[in-house]
Structures are given as structure tokens and as C-alpha cells.
Amino acid sequence: MSSALFGTVSKLRTGYDRDEVDEFFDHARQAYEGRSAEPMTSGDIQTATFELVRGGYDTHEVDAALDRLEAAFVARQRQEYVSQHGQESWMTALAERARTLYGRLGRPAGEKFAPAPRGQVGYDKDDVDALCERLVGYFDRQEPLTAAELRGATFGRARGADGYAEAPVDAFFARAVEVLLGVE
Known part of the structure; x- marks a missing residue:
């Protein structure tokens, strides 16, 4: 499943499990686009954790992407709330x-x-x-x-x-x- 969304670390270092990260970001994209039966919130993004494995994704890159993703979900929540209330x-x-x-x-x-x-x-x-x-x-x-x-x-x-x-x-x-x- 690994689609190289992020840079990886060497086989001697640990990074986030690629499959777990790819699956999470795929689900996040589907949820953001309204194509998922399972909703996702900014809180889900804040509490996301991934297994550390040798040769995984660079943790700094993934963490930065999680921060941007959380900000996008909060911005969307704000937009929806403001349009209704x-x-x-x-x-x-x-x-x-x-x-x-x-x-x-x-x-x-x-x-x-x-x-x-x-x-x-x-x-x-x-x-x-x-x-x-x-x-x-x-x-x-x-x-x-x-x-x-x-x-x-x-x-x-x-x-x-x-x-x-x-x-x-x-x-x-x-x-x-x-x-x-x-x-x-």
C-alpha cells in the first residue's frame, strides 16, 4: 500500500509505519471529501499515532502534514458552523x-x-x-x-x-x- 507520500528514513533509523500512515491519510482525504462512512474530526487527527519501524516515513514530515491536516479540518468546521449559525x-x-x-x-x-x-x-x-x-x-x-x-x-x-x-x-x-x- 505504501505510495511514498512522505520521505523515508534509512533502514537503520525508525520512522512511522508507511502502511499505517498511508491508510490514515487516505481515510482523512475520503472523510474530508465526504466520501467516507466513518467521519473524522480534528481531535482524531490530534490523537493519531503510528507504529515506529525501521525505514519508515520521516516523523517530522508526517507530523507537519498532520498539523496542516488538522488546521484544514478546523477551518472546514468553522466554515460549516459559520454558514449555519x-x-x-x-x-x-x-x-x-x-x-x-x-x-x-x-x-x-x-x-x-x-x-x-x-x-x-x-x-x-x-x-x-x-x-x-x-x-x-x-x-x-x-x-x-x-x-x-x-x-x-x-x-x-x-x-x-x-x-x-x-x-x-x-x-x-x-x-x-x-x-x-x-x-x-
Whole structure:
């Protein structure tokens, strides 16, 4: 099935399984064009994962394509919503989604998310809190921030109580990306 949608890595390195990626993007194209019985959402794209195999597709290329695909799905969702309910209604719904983020953003530094389990590695609290502050700046003071910047953010590593558990942080910023994409 591999149709070389993306560049591949050498047989000595790992990349995403070509067949899985090809199948996913084929389904995404069909869903976007309305030719699939199984719908796809931007959330499905955000949570897509692929097996790592030797000689697979270049992960950076695929991840960049997933980002563009997610943006296309959000843009289409926005277009459909606006055509049915109007621009003002879209912005109101988007503002409501943004408000769901505020509870966590208002928490004190170092307490915004659950700590990483004892002895396990999590995200550095200072790094995560700094990105949360940028998000507050975006919402409250219209400071520049893009969905791509949120997606591309990386956090240092910390163990146990010195770090945040990764899953809640990832889920939170995935929602924040959706909000920013809805505005962009």
C-alpha cells in the first residue's frame, strides 16, 4: 500500500509505519471529501499515532502534514458552523471553549496540573507554567501566540513532584491548539 507520500528514513533509523500512515491519510482525504462512512474530526487527527519501524516515513514530515491536516479540518468546521449559525455565534462558542481553559490557567505556578507519579519522569513545571503564562497573555492582552507555537513547544524533564504528569498537560494544550486554530 505504501505510495511514498512522505520521505523515508534509512533502514537503520525508525520512522512511522508507511502502511499505517498511508491508510490514515487516505481515510482523512475520503472523510474530508465526504466520501467516507466513518467521519473524522480534528481531535482524531490530534490523537493519531503510528507504529515506529525501521525505514519508515520521516516523523517530522508526517507530523507537519498532520498539523496542516488538522488546521484544514478546523477551518472546514468553522466554515460549516459559520454558514449555519453566523460568525458571531462561532466566536461565542470559541470564547466558551477558551473559558474552559481558564480554571487551570488561574492556578498558582507549580500547581496547574497533577504532579508526575512518584519516581516517574514528567514535564518540567517551570516550562509548562511559562507556556501557560503565554496563553494568558494571548487571551487577556492579545499578545501574539500561534497554534504552531503551542504544538511545537517542548518541555524539560523532571521526576515525580518536580514535574507535571504528561497526559493532562498534553490534553490541555491540545484543547488550547483547537481554540487558537479556530481563531487563525
